[in-house]
Amino acid sequence: MEQSRRNPMAMARARHALTQAGLDPSVELVAASSVTNEVWLTPTHVVRVNRRPNQRLRREAILGPGLPAEIGYPLVVAYGGRLGADWLVVRRVPGEVLSRCWPSMSVAQRRDAIRQLAAKLRRLHRTPGPADLPRIDAPQMLRSDTLSPVMSLLVALDQARALDHVDRGLIDDAEQMVFDLTPAIEPFDGDYLIHGDLTFENILWDGERITAILDFEWARTAPNDLELDVLLRFCCFPQLHVAPDYRHETHARDYADVPWWLADDYPELFSHPRQLDRLLLYSIAYDVRDLMSAPPRSAVELDDPHHAVNRLRATVQRRSHLDMLDTAVV
Missing domain, CATH: 3.30.200.20 (Phosphorylase Kinase; domain 1)
Structure with a gap:
């Protein structure tokens, strides 16, 4: 700003x-x-x-x-x-960005906001995508128009082996994990929309109700639980997904209940028998895209625990934000 x-x-x-x-x-x-x-x-x-x-x-x-x-x-x-x-x-639509309001909201207000969000997401996830919507390179390297949804992801992993400051053993382990988890997301198709970048920065709140969900740049047709990839990242690391001027007052502890509340209000979103496997693969597909978009230029960059390389390593070693969430949700 x-x-x-x-x-x-x-x-x-x-x-x-x-x-x-x-x-x-x-x-x-x-x-x-x-x-x-x-x-x-x-x-x-x-x-x-x-x-x-x-x-x-x-x-x-x-x-x-x-x-x-x-x-x-x-x-x-x-x-x-x-x-x-x-x-x-x-x-303009009335309301303030929800993530700005969140720190000062009461527990009751937060709970009601998630109840409203669940209803809006359920409606969105029942909305067919327009036939003339241009294709976009999604945040997750997964596609429904290839022989396997992970083909582009596997190509990127192969390219990542040649990157400086990236451990080839980590890439080998990630590749094996992709092979193991791919059956959990097949068939990878969907006729209905997801938002694609669902953080509380893209939601407006007027003090009593959610007035709008905004910023549909990444919206596309996809399995509805793909929506959880960005949303759960936001809940676990909200400070990484908000504007700098209020990052200092944005804390993960304030979002700790959100996944459970959403699971209560929208249980279908979490209902796949291999839900955690699906989310792990979505996470790998997101982090590999991030890695290939901005490869590390020096080893110093890897000191950041949230660098794509370190996020990928955490997923491979089963200590990611997803593994820390209760299995009742994922």
Whole structure:
């Protein structure tokens, strides 16, 4: 947020988007926290600018108008831009980011929020994906359009053996684990939507109710329990998934009950006989993609316990965040 506020080019991109959307470009702009995009607020609209060359916001512009009303997704006003600077303008929805509110919420408020979230997720997971939704390289290296859902993951693991500062023995163990766990996710298909990046940064709360689930850039059709991969990461390591300005007040202990509450309210999401195996494979597929996107440039980077290499090692050694969760949930 602070970086955007100090960056005149970021503000210029937002004003250009307002102009292209037919809105007043001179209106006051307030930079909002975001982990992935440049986000600006006007009194009535939200402007998001994606600086990555993937046009994720185009997918959201296509998807948003077809989402069920219960999700609370805002009205799409306009989409445009170019590769590396595409933008989306939507109407503002009442509420504050849930992860900002969470530290000061009572246990009763938190419990009610999860009950509401479960209902909205169940509705989303019964929504067919639009036929014209462009494909996206998902956070997890798993695909439904290949002979095996793990083909791209296995290719990436093979490439990872050549990376500097990455233990080949770790990659061998991860590969074997993928072979062992793959039957748990087959067939890997789904006709209904998942959000794909479900953290509390993407949920709005007005003090009594969830008013909207936002940021559907990574939404796609997939098995509904794939939704748990990012969500459980968020619950266990929330400080890694929020904007820097309130990271210091974001603690895992405040989210410790969330997986259990969600399992109570949405038991179908946790009902597969091999649920833990599925989640472990989802986790490997996420971490390998992260590793290949940003390979370690020096051994010093591996001092970070949350580096993709260390997360992968924890999963292989069965001491990951998933293994720490009670088996009643996973």
